[in-house]
Amino acid sequence: MTAEIIDGKKIAEKVREEVRQGVAKMKEETGYVPGLATVRVGEDPASATYVRMKQRMCETLGINSFGHTFPEDATQEEVETLVSELNANPSVNGILVQLPLPGHLDEEAILNSIDLAKDVDGFHPVNIGRLAMKGRDPLFIPCTPYGCIRLLEESGVQISGAEAVIVGRSNIVGLPVAMLLQKANATVTICHSRTKDLAEHTRNADIVIAAIGRREMITGDMLKPGAAVIDVGINQKEDASRKRGYRLVGDVDFESAKEVAGKITPVPGGVGPMTIAMLMANTLRAAQIAQDEN
């Protein structure tokens, strides 16, 4: 048996097309153009690349983008003052503070200072609190977990009643995706480095979300035949045949896993393209909320 490949590129394009149309419709009907502000502190090259990708995607979809960059030694007050200005700016619907921040800044306080209605990254403590609670819904769902759920939905995977195992418990992926699947009525187990027998859990899972950051650690023999496997990992693996000397692989050993799984995301081309697409969807949603309030 060979698994159906969940095509993240294609599904992300579908999300982007929805956003493109939503933005065009808003512009046509109200003259308003949604806007995303990015806030970056310091010169981390990966953060710079991510922010640039987000800004370009905004342009592509017709969303205004406003970039703000602070030097590495920016103070808490400087960053929070900018956030308050952006909170008050009616052209800005979403505020994205690129993480990680330099260690001297209080990340939680900065995220907390973002207007809940502009928290398109979904990391405001109140949004996370709502995500964790029954009967409450966050205004915005964090982008990568949201992307994982959308991949499952678009692939026709039944979440309600499913046994779901999350491998990894990061604030950015593992924990919020666990909460989302639980809210959608899956029976969720969160596994991590202290889990005694990981394979025993994954072998009983209808849905496996791999987000532990360890290269190819989930192998085919650890999966239940027919399981849906979402691989959030992005790791480098030496590969002399590539110009740069490596290729990207996930937390799942794709070759063995695809012989057992029913559906599986590749790396790259699975979860990766979804994150920015969902950020764009959240930004449009923020603009729609702001317009509805006017």
Added chain:
Amino acid sequence: MTAEIIDGKKIAEKVREEVRQGVAKMKEETGYVPGLATVRVGEDPASATYVRMKQRMCETLGINSFGHTFPEDATQEEVETLVSELNANPSVNGILVQLPLPGHLDEEAILNSIDLAKDVDGFHPVNIGRLAMKGRDPLFIPCTPYGCIRLLEESGVQISGAEAVIVGRSNIVGLPVAMLLQKANATVTICHSRTKDLAEHTRNADIVIAAIGRREMITGDMLKPGAAVIDVGINQKEDASRKRGYRLVGDVDFESAKEVAGKITPVPGGVGPMTIAMLMANTLRAAQIAQDEN
């Protein structure tokens, strides 16, 4: 084999004694007396009883208690105005809004209006968000889940690395206790009404937390020999031999479970006495935080 009984009455008394001594020490050293304000809306008899029990416990331990009661038709503004006054009142360290509130009130907004430093019930959305996040700690842990953890700790149950199954996913018990056990490095599975095979999960669990609100539904054959079982349920069962015609039983079938489990809480006398004890501990902690800030 017969399980060791986890004596909630005795452990709660230990917690209360710690609080009593902490209150006395604070009074002696600073002259300050901790205070708890209770806010109740409407005439629900169970809520009235709970609030009265909390007030009496305050008196017993030397904590000031301030009771506030609104009629059933109180407005959102009236309740929020009182909460702001209590936030500003330096004699009040903890604010307890007794839930459930009447349906016309916005519960989340009221909980959100409580000063985070006075949220001794631990239900402020930001506290719940912190509880859910790695590397962040809530100022206060919700009382019943906190009591469950304390019972495990006092009984010498190893949490780190354990397989823990939570049956039930309420905001008040199931979800926060899952987060706490996860933070303490257990591998946590949250089961609920949509779980396909509950027994398969509970049979693999080193720790079972029963908080589903269904009378005696967890039976001995569903447990792993030697497991630690914490029974949060309080249900009435007909019993002609009792004057009132019923007795209280938990979500666990105690008779069969105690033959398989290693440690087990009885109902009553297990989790029950812990909730108020942990509320008192949180109130003392709130007073200590306030004193440290002065």
